[in-house]
Amino acid sequence: MVVQARIIKYLLFIRQSGSDGSLRETSSSLSVGQKDQDRALAAALTDSLWLAGQEVSATVTLVTEDYCITPHLDYKLDNFTERLQLFTFNNKDDVKKFILEHIQCFKEEGSHGVILFLYSLICSRTVDRLKEDLDSSTSHLLNLSLGNFVCRQALLNLLLTGTASPHVFNGILLFGEDGRPLQRPLQGVLSRSDVGYLHWSREQMERGRLPQVGSMLKTPLFPVWLCCINCSHSVVFGLNRSLLSDWKMEHLFTLYYYNGQRSQRTTARLTVDTHSHHWERSCRLSDGDPEKRFPSLEMTIRTKWDGAAIDWSGIVPFY
Incomplete structure (x- = not known):
């Protein structure tokens, strides 16, 4: 639903550069054509990936016909992961343009768009940064419940803020409930997100x-x-x-x-x-x-x- 939230943000609050370089915003509830829907989806995916890459870079993964890696003997083939190809960009507009050009890979039935987006998100954040984000309270991004995979708070925060913190409070928690210093400080949300969370x-x-959600998530940049x-x-x-x-x-x-x-x-x-x-x-x-x-x-x-x-x-x- 984070992607849907950002699609709504894109459609309701369209930014246009004026002649003086300022930003003008318009809100409307006009009907949305297929091209606008594709642009909104591309923009929503780009926002999450760019945040995960610390607003410096982003990686998009696509499936190719040929194997892109040589599997080890102890690797179990799934006919998907080994065919992933990574495309890394250092400009946000280039990311959005690339995703828009390959939008069918993310939205067509049977295209595994959700899995591709999840791989892209992890690769943009990098495994090393993910390990730093997570703490002793959370070791997984997904949780298996009643036969379905459910997003844990760390994954929601990664989508919303670009950091896979499992906590929703503001700032960094240095002390526990007993008043004693924590062995490892717990990192919450450090800045306002564009889309909020309740x-x-x-x-x-x-x-x-x-859980008490902090103001960084309660008061986003857009009313979504x-x-x-x-x-x-x-x-x-x-x-x-x-x-x-x-x-x-x-x-x-x-x-x-x-x-x-x-x-x-x-x-x-x-x-x-x-x-x-x-x-x-x-x-x-x-x-x-x-x-x-x-x-x-x-x-x-x-x-x-x-x-x-x-x-x-x-x-x-x-x-």
């Missing part, structure tokens, strides 16, 4: 183990947030970038929710009111299913806008 889990909340809600990923976004720079815009604003599931037939439009706290009273007066009393999506939004009242614009809250 996290909420009913199970973690009930156990008192809900990847949301991890009860271990399911979705996107919340706004149309006004001033929401992140003008506190007056946070009094009353609109957010849109997208989860990529077929069951969601229309984009959910949410009106967020941070000055009215009647949601607390109405929740106390109601009873029944906790999800109906405290919809998970609303609780996720309140991790950034504490106490906000949220109106679903006439539809029944479905998450």
Whole structure:
């Protein structure tokens, strides 16, 4: 969903250079043609790879017909990895142009685009840097759950920030909960990301183990947030970038929710009111299913806008 979030960012906030070299931004909800979709996908993939390469370089992997390596005797052939060819670039525009020229490799059915992107991400970051990013709490980027591979926080952070830190707090943690210095400092998020991140889990909340996402992820450069809600990923976004720079815009604003599931037939439009706290009273007066009393999506939004009242614009809250 990080890629979808960046596609939304690209389509809503198009940067154009003016005659004076300044940047102008326009937001629109116009229909998007196939070429625009391809450009948006190429831009989204490029953003993640360029961040992983420390904004200095990026590597793109593609599958060739011939073997690019000579397998060792103890290597088990998978007819994919050994056919990967690496293309490294030192200019971001060149990366985007190359991906756009080979966009079919990442989007066509059966092209293994997700695996190619994951290889590209790891090669851009390099294995040595990945080892430095990870700590004793995380040794893998993916986790096998119920027969499916699930992204761990380290991989989400690699996609969002370019660093595979398994933590969501700001800065570097030098001391443990007991106040003693840690043997190895834990690195969190060191700078604002272009796309944000919000996290909420009913199970973690009930156990008192809900991670506190830092402001670097909560307040991104663009009003687009990847949301991890009860271990399911979705996107919340706004149309006004001033929401992140003008506190007056946070009094009353609109957010849109997208989860990529077929069951969601229309984009959910949410009106967020941070000055009215009647949601607390109405929740106390109601009873029944906790999800109906405290919809998970609303609780996720309140991790950034504490106490906000949220109106679903006439539809029944479905998450």
